[in-house]
Amino acid sequence: MSAPTTVAEPIVLDGVSKTYPSSDGEVIALSPTSLTIEPGEFVAVVGPSGCGKTTLLQILAGFVTPTAGSATVGGTPVDGPDPDRGVVFQAPTLYPWLSVRGNVEFGPRARGESRADRGERALQALDLVGLKDFADKRPYELSGGMQQRAQIARVFVNNPGIVLMDEPYSALDPFTREQLQVQLLDLWHRERKTIVFVTHSVEEALFLATRVIVMSARPGRVIADRAVVLPGDDQPGVRSLDVLGTPELAAKKAELARLILEAHG
Numbered sequence: 001m002s003a004p005t006t007v008a009e010p011i012v013l014d015g016v017s018k019t020y021p022s023s024d025g026e027v028i029a030l031s032p033t034s035l036t037i038e039p040g041e042f043v044a045v046v047g048p049s050g051c052g053k054t055t056l057l058q059i060l061a062g063f064v065t066p067t068a069g070s071a072t073v074g075g076t077p078v079d080g081p082d083p084d085r086g087v088v089f090q091a092p093t094l095y096p097w098l099s100v101r102g103n104v105e106f107g108p109r110a111r112g113e114s115r116a117d118r119g120e121r122a123l124q125a126l127d128l129v130g131l132k133d134f135a136d137k138r139p140y141e142l143s144g145g146m147q148q149r150a151q152i153a154r155v156f157v158n159n160p161g162i163v164l165m166d167e168p169y170s171a172l173d174p175f176t177r178e179q180l181q182v183q184l185l186d187l188w189h190r191e192r193k194t195i196v197f198v199t200h201s202v203e204e205a206l207f208l209a210t211r212v213i214v215m216s217a218r219p220g221r222v223i224a225d226r227a228v229v230l231p232g233d234d235q236p237g238v239r240s241l242d243v244l245g246t247p248e249l250a251a252k253k254a255e256l257a258r259l260i261l262e263a264h265g
């Protein structure tokens with residue numbers, strides 16, 4: 001998609017941690033974490049509830065300032081939100097008073113882009129997620145899955161180098177979820193953005209990502225960092241849902257689940 005073009009740059013976390021004050025001292029939301037994510041990687045971050053996944057993503061997004069350590073993108077410290085780092089949340093956050101197209105155009109419009117430019121790009125973004133025919137609907141007229149797709153279009157219209165996704169499909173039924181997973185893989189194949197995808201599902205992480213970062217139960221720390229290679233990955237095109245039934249995926253899933261359990265004990 002043509003747009004305010006940005007070159008994807010590596011994300012570097014160096015000893016990043018976060019503690020919050022609490023009634024009995026402080027709560028460690030994220031133990032010191034260091035990692036580098038290269039442009040174009042599809043990284044899944046997986047771990048049990050409360051282990052700091054959202055905190056990690058919020059630090060990358062610039063919504064939360066780390067207590068220690070540094071987060072940089074292309075060598076520049078993250079010091080606030082940036083349209084080059086799009087964020088997709090678990091619950092759709094569409095403006096109910098705007099049409100779907102109006103929601104997608106919101107960012108470009110706020111940045112003063114011309115009506116013609118932003119209108120065309122909004123339609124392109126909606127086309128990418130298969131929602132072009134719903135451009136003039138209101139959010140409440142869409143299903144949950146379609147609202148999530150609209151949210152993704154709202155991020156992609158900015159042509160970000162990096163897309164941060166926080167359990168975007170957790171609230172969806174399994175069929176819609178699989179459909180959106182495949183669509184996301186397709187989108188990633190075509191656009192090659194860096195994606196950081198947080199999930200508590202080991203299976204979802206393995207199916208989507210080229211690399212999986214596993215976090216322990218709270219206070220969360222990285223306990224594994226694995227490349228994911230599945231049957232068919234040497235073929236051109238997008239991973240198919242068929243890999244979900246393979247022994248290779250089952251074995252990886254069991255291995256990572258065991259790591260999480262052991263770190264817990």
Ligand code: ADP
Binds near residue numbers: 020027029049051054
């Ligand atoms: P996850 O997304 O993996 O479920 P979070 O990053 O949301 O985990 O939270 C990690 C831990 O930090 C949890 O124990 C949570 O209660 C705590 N926490 C997160 N945000 C805050 C906050 N704003 N104030 C206090 N504690 C917080």
Ligand code: MG
Binds near residue numbers: 053055
């Ligand atoms: Mg979370």
